[in-house]
Amino acid sequence: MEKAILGLDIGGTSIKGGVLINGHLEDIRTIPTPAKETQEFILETIAIFIESYLHHDISGIGIGIPGLVDVENGIVLGLANIPAFQHVELAKFLKARIGKPxxxxxxxxxxxxxxxxxGVGKNYKNLVGITLGTGVGGGIVINGHLYSGVNSAAGEWCSAPYLESNFENYCSGKFFHYQYDTKPKTLAKKALAGDPxxxxxxDEFGHHLGELMKHILYALAPEAIVLGGSIRKTYPLFKEAMYKSLSTFGYPTVLENLKILLSELDETAIHGAVALVDFEQETVNS
Incomplete structure (x- = not known):
């Protein structure tokens, strides 16, 4: 029988799902997030969405959310863009409703x-993933295992103090919004046309991202840093400035062994949620 794992990415504007079947991601769908509704309404929406996938004979469900999670108990501690989703026992609710891990x-x-x-990080036991989008997020894999920390807060460099605020305001779309009052995609078109x-x-964005990477290198010295998120597509525009900033890192031999990679996955969020199920089931069975 097919081994099917359902992955969900729950965000403030949309809920996206997809099923991994025999190594291939299929049946990708998106619905709007009822972000302004009650907690009960949102839970019902998620449950109905999941139920629409059950004809695939799902063995487990993985869910990624942009916030902190009590991983052991499956409790969503809070989502900034969904006011009613605070301290939600999501895993307990879905297990009772769906009957799946x-x-x-x-x-x-x-x-x-x-x-x-x-993805591109499969040959590295120690890596850091950085998502460059509306915000900046970080995830850590150590010796082949995900390190989540307390309440999944490991890798939250977004909130680390930097210059006049924190890294998120300099290493995400917020930088372009606050400093240039426009979107990265719009600026990228102008940059490719040679607009000074x-x-x-x-260049400034690349410098700031390089500074963030140096913090990561001092703390973890990973083999690879993998960039994801929509802004990674503008990599050629900030690559040189990023490496220039990195060149001042204090341990050259660490830098020489570092690989900076771009994620090639089209549905990164869903792949990540699916991987979470595989990882947790392997942990339980080991």
Whole structure:
């Protein structure tokens, strides 16, 4: 029989799902997140969405969320963009409703595990995944195992103090919004056309990202750092400035062995959630 694992990515604007069957991601769907509704309404929406996948003979469900999670008990501690979703016993609710194992973690942690299990990071035992999008997220894989920390908060460099605020305001889409009052995609088009201000914006972004990477290297010295998220597509525009910043790192031999990779997965969030189920089931059975 097919081995089917359902992966869900729950965000403030949409809930996206897909099923991994025999190594291939299939039946990818998206529904709007009823973010302004009650907790009960949101839970019912998630349950109905999952039930629409059960004809696949699902063996487990993995869920990534952009917030903190009590991983052991499957409790979502809070989502900034969904006001009613605070301290939600999501795993308990879904297990009772669906009757399948449910595993939940922070979406950036899922991303790191996903690229390790299915993507460009599969040949590295120690890696860090960084998602560059509306915010900046981080996930850590150590010796082939996901390290979530307390309440899935490991790798939350977004909130670490940096310059006048924190790394998130300099290493995500917020940088372009706050500093240049525009979106990265818009600036990227201008930069590719040779616009000096747009090119300067990506140089600055690359510098800040390099500074973030140095913090990661000092703490973890991973074999690889994998970049994900929509802004990774502009990598050629900030690569040179990023490496220039990295060149001042204090331990050259660590830097020489570092691989900086771009995630090639089209559905990174779902791959990550699926990987979470595989990882947790392997942990339980080991």
């Amino acid at each position: 449910v595993f939940i973690n922070n979406d950036a942690n899922c991303f790191a595990l996903g690229v390790h299990k299915f 201000e747009a090119l300067k914006a990506f």
